[in-house]
Amino acid sequence: MSMRSKSRALGLARVTSSSVVLWTLVGVPLAAQETSRPEATEIWGPDPEVVSPGPAGEAASPPEDAIVLFSGDDVDEWVNVLDGQPAGWIVRDGVMSVNNQTGSVQTRRVFRDYQLHLEWRVPTGVEGSGQSRGNSGVYLAFMREPFGGYEVQVLDSYENETYVNGMAGSIYKQSIPLVNARRPPGEWQTYDVIWTAPRFTPDGALDSPARVTVFHNGVLIQKDFELQGETLYIGTPSYRPHGDAPIMLQAHGDPGPTVSYRNIWVRPLT
Ligand code: MG
Secondary structure, X not given: OOHHXXXXXXXEEEEXXXXXXXXXXXXXXXXXXXOOOHHHHOOOOOOOOEOOOOOOOOOOOOXXXXXXXXXXXXXXXXXXXXOOOEOOOEEEOOEEEOOOOOOOEEEOOOEOOEXXXXXXXXXXXXXXXXXXXXXXXXXXXXXXXXXXXXXXXXXXXXXXXXXXXXXXXXXXXXXXXOOEOOOOOOOOEEEEEEEEOOEEOOOOOEEXXXXXXXXXXXXXXXXXXXXXOOOOOOOOOOOOOOOOEOOEEOOOOOOOOOOEEEEEXXXXXX
């Protein structure tokens, strides 16, 4: 079947403007069709200004009222997303590392609004490029069925080109970080997050959107950003109603040495 007749069979029409030729589904807005491609929601620049933080220090002790989610000893506060079994991530030398064999992990506890601190490290010798280089992520409220939630991206953003709304510290495909406060692979980096969960009416409509503030290595990178919905690889964000939810750490599945975490604690605010 020729391109033209195939297109016609699919209900496609040719749209021509002064400089572009586009195929459009008859009766479906072009913008809606665009959302079927992951590239449609990528923003490639300009790059946020690089702001080098001060040198990495020792892991700071949690405040006394914090719930400690990982102190270096065990992953008892975490379970595998895939099977709900005790988390299969590797604990060594006070550090937990992504295990791509057992997949992403989520907290046993659920949360609403909170302050979260965690530290992460892209390994020395990290492989890959773009979104396949040190990719993990912190889902601030995670839904398993169907899979989704709100991701603060973890990625090597030290001289690693990718779409800027998917770099480290982005609210994935929704908000570019204000600056790039990255450290190089092998060094510990911190996220301090203030999360306000979305609220829904009893009939499931959105009452108030989620809001997030993030500091990366002590530098403000997200300032009270209002989320448009869940963070999606493909498509336009939208909300679905949910209650208190676990925090999830992503196993992105890329080959090579994986991202590590340490010193994770949370202070519920409601
Ligand atoms: Mg990620």
